[in-house]
Amino acid sequence: MSDTLAGFFAPWLVYAFVLALHGLLPARRVEGYVRDPETGRPLRYRLNGLLVLVVTVGAWALVGAQGWLPWDWLWTHRWEGLAGAASLGLLLSFAIVLPAPSTGRGLPADLFLGRLENPQALGGRVDGKMFLYLAGATLLELNVLSFAAHHWIAFPHDPSPGVALYAALFTWFVCDYLIFERVHLYTYDLFAERLGFKLVWGCLTFYAYFYAVGLWATADLPNPGTPPALLVLYAGVFFAGWALARGANMQKFFFKTEPERAFLGVLPPQTIGDGERCLLCNGFWGVARHVNYLGEILMAGGLALVLGWPLEPGPWLYPLYYVVLLSTRERDDDRRCAAKYGELWREYCRRVPKRIVPGVY
Numbered sequence: 001m002s003d004t005l006a007g008f009f010a011p012w013l014v015y016a017f018v019l020a021l022h023g024l025l026p027a028r029r030v031e032g033y034v035r036d037p038e039t040g041r042p043l044r045y046r047l048n049g050l051l052v053l054v055v056t057v058g059a060w061a062l063v064g065a066q067g068w069l070p071w072d073w074l075w076t077h078r079w080e081g082l083a084g085a086a087s088l089g090l091l092l093s094f095a096i097v098l099p100a101p102s103t104g105r106g107l108p109a110d111l112f113l114g115r116l117e118n119p120q121a122l123g124g125r126v127d128g129k130m131f132l133y134l135a136g137a138t139l140l141e142l143n144v145l146s147f148a149a150h151h152w153i154a155f156p157h158d159p160s161p162g163v164a165l166y167a168a169l170f171t172w173f174v175c176d177y178l179i180f181e182r183v184h185l186y187t188y189d190l191f192a193e194r195l196g197f198k199l200v201w202g203c204l205t206f207y208a209y210f211y212a213v214g215l216w217a218t219a220d221l222p223n224p225g226t227p228p229a230l231l232v233l234y235a236g237v238f239f240a241g242w243a244l245a246r247g248a249n250m251q252k253f254f255f256k257t258e259p260e261r262a263f264l265g266v267l268p269p270q271t272i273g274d275g276e277r278c279l280l281c282n283g284f285w286g287v288a289r290h291v292n293y294l295g296e297i298l299m300a301g302g303l304a305l306v307l308g309w310p311l312e313p314g315p316w317l318y319p320l321y322y323v324v325l326l327s328t329r330e331r332d333d334d335r336r337c338a339a340k341y342g343e344l345w346r347e348y349c350r351r352v353p354k355r356i357v358p359g360v361y
């Protein structure tokens with residue numbers, strides 16, 4: 001097989017490996033937030049994302065250490081890999097959407113947004129959405145490590161500490177998602193979206209390749225010589241964002257699963273209710289209605305900054321994408337919540353008037 005072909009099929013191989021590991025390795029079995037429309041019971045999930053990631057990165061490290069492939073092989077073949085992942089994402093989108101019953105929105109909308117809500121395979125062993133997120137996150141991590149390795153190979157005598165920091169922060173980001181996989185069963189994609197091109201292609205192609213765009217744009221550049229104090233500051237921006245996003249997600253997760261419990265043992269939930277349903281209105285959910293989105297944007301900004309090329313447009317594409325994605329998602333979620341909660345949502349909006357940025361927007 002030629003090298004180009006191998007590069008093209010590399011993401012297929014990684015995804016098949018992840019699927020096999022996900023199906024075979026031990027997993028936590030948990031109930032989710034989404035209910036099975038037929039039985040009315042919560043859907044059940046097998047979660048083992050962190051273990052799958054560790055084994056896959058271990059396999060990648062073994063391949064590199066044995067000299068079977070160069071450490072930066074995924075970098076060298078990134079364009080072929082991108083093409084392979086994009087083709088697979090497209091094929092799978094068709095394969096998942098076309099056999100399912102139409103939603104009545106027309107074929108283009110069905111293809112993009114999907115028809116099936118929460119398909120599971122192998123008797124519930126593999127959940128479609130959770131697998132896609134795991135697959136995308138795993139290949140993203142391999143790409144980040146391989147792109148960073150390319151930088152060290154290209155500049156062995158003076159590598160940029162910002163690249164090492166970027167790889168470490170991105171590893172944190174991926175591990176954080178997989179450690180808290182269960183919390184993500186309570187997020188918008190799981191309960192509000194269907195499985196179409198947006199999610200399938202989005203996870204297999206966009207997530208795995210575009211998220212690493214900062215390093216894609218700068219791995220071939222020399223050490224920019226960013227002062228260590230600035231690197232610390234930029235990492236601080238990332239962790240401030242992480243605290244906002246993780247804190248808000250956890251506060252809501254505990255509220256949904258154990259409504260009486262004080263968050264972190266110190267913050268009892270304050271709520272508004274209509275006798276039937278309740279909304280949190282203190283802590284993270286009292287400063288803005290989606291302060292978690294601000295957190296994600298700050299994390300992305302921190303990642304762009306640590307690379308040390310503030311005048312290069314490439315690294316900024318990542319935070320810019322978050323601004324576009326999350327500001328539109330906030331509007332969609334606002335409409336969904338207004339329809340679901342009615343007057344209670346309007347009351348919440350009066351109490352917490354800012355959408356994303358406390359005191360500003």
Ligand code: NDP
Pocket residue numbers: 186187188189245246249252255278279280281285289290292293296329333336337340348
């Ligand atoms: P949220 O976690 O903000 O969830 C919104 C839902 O939470 C609403 O639909 C509503 O659902 C419920 N809710 C809203 N306000 C309240 C309240 N005051 N009290 C109780 N429940 C409330 O958004 P997402 O699901 O979009 O995002 C989840 C996480 O994933 C976020 O941190 C986000 O930033 C992150 N994310 C990360 C991305 C990435 O690429 N890294 C991309 C997109 C998101 P209901 O009441 O029906 O349960």
